[in-house]
Amino acid sequence: MRLDEARRDLYRRLAREQGYKSRAAFKLIESNERYGFLRPGGKVLDLGAAPGGWMQVAAELVGPSGLVVGVDLDKIRLREKNVVSLKMDVHDPGLVAKVEPLLGGKADVILSDLAPSVSGVWEIDQGRQVDLTLRVLEIARALLGDRGSVFCKLFEGERSQFVRDEFRRLFTSVRTVKPAASRNASSELYYFCEGMKKATVPSD
Ligand SMILES: C[S@@+](CC[C@H](N)C(=O)[O-])C[C@H]1O[C@@H](n2cnc3c(N)ncnc32)[C@H](O)[C@@H]1O
Structure with a gap:
């Protein structure tokens, strides 16, 4: 646990020094270096x-x-020129119609x-996180291009096996990542999915 805290402090300090808004930035950097x-x-x-x-x-x-469109319940303030932020709930049924023109495809x-x-x-939080991840897959079915990929977080626990099965139903390749910046004690894992299957039937 102490090691976890030291590591968290290290990534916080690095984020501050390098001008990133969160230490989570390093989880993405490491995973992208791999894939x-x-x-x-x-x-x-x-x-x-x-x-x-x-x-x-x-x-x-x-x-x-390139272009990055970010969606969150909270307002996002960034200076980068190639970013667009949208304050919206990902469960909002109007999300796809709103985001597609912003992405331009x-x-x-x-x-x-x-x-x-x-x-x-924990059971409530994990259940909500699973619902959020299932929603990501729904959005991917509508908005991901043919050769696209998904990199997403999933909290391990009840129904996480179901979500992994959904990843495999939708993509030909699914790989698990636990970046160094993610605390060992945290039950979050990341998944890199690519090769979307064309004939996948949407689940209910
Ligand atoms: C761990 S933070 C993301 C950190 C981000 N990757 C970064 O590097 O700055 C998780 C985010 O999920 C957002 N979130 C949770 N439920 C949401 C929902 N239903 N719709 C949109 N955003 C949501 C929270 O507001 C929070 O900002």
């Missing part, structure tokens, strides 16, 4: 994006010819670091 999904010119949709650390990283990597990458505000009761 290389954020490429120049890419269109990225970031769900649960506030305060904006992942958006900053993605904006740097897609460069001026389909996304190359959908990111999700979505996490509910903590109630203190």
Whole structure:
């Protein structure tokens, strides 16, 4: 646990020094170094994006010819030129219609670091996080381009196996990542999914 705290402090300090809005930025940097999904010119949709650390990283990597659209319940304030922020609940049924014109088409990458505000009761929080992740898959069906990929967080617990099965139903390749900046004690894992299957029947 002490090691976890020291590591958290280290990433907080690094984020401050490098001008990132969150230490979470380093989870994305490390995962992208492994899989290389954020490429120049890419269109990225970031769900649960506030305060904006992942958006900053993605904006740097897609460069001026790329675009990052971030959605969150909270307002996101960033200076980068190739970013657009939208204050919206991801469960809002109007999200796809609102985001598609902002992206100017389909996304190359959908990111999700979505996490509910903590109630203190793990079963409730985990259940809500699973619902958020299932919503990410629904959005991916509508907004992800043919060769697109999804990088998203999932809290381990009840129904997480069901979500993993959904990942595999929708994508040909699903890989699990536990970035160094994610605390060992935290039951969050990240999944990198690519190769969306075309004939997937949407689940209820
Ligand atoms: C861990 S934070 C994301 C940190 C972000 N990746 C970064 O690097 O700055 C999780 C975010 O999910 C957002 N969130 C939770 N439920 C949401 C919902 N229903 N719709 C939109 N955003 C939501 C929270 O407001 C919070 O900002």
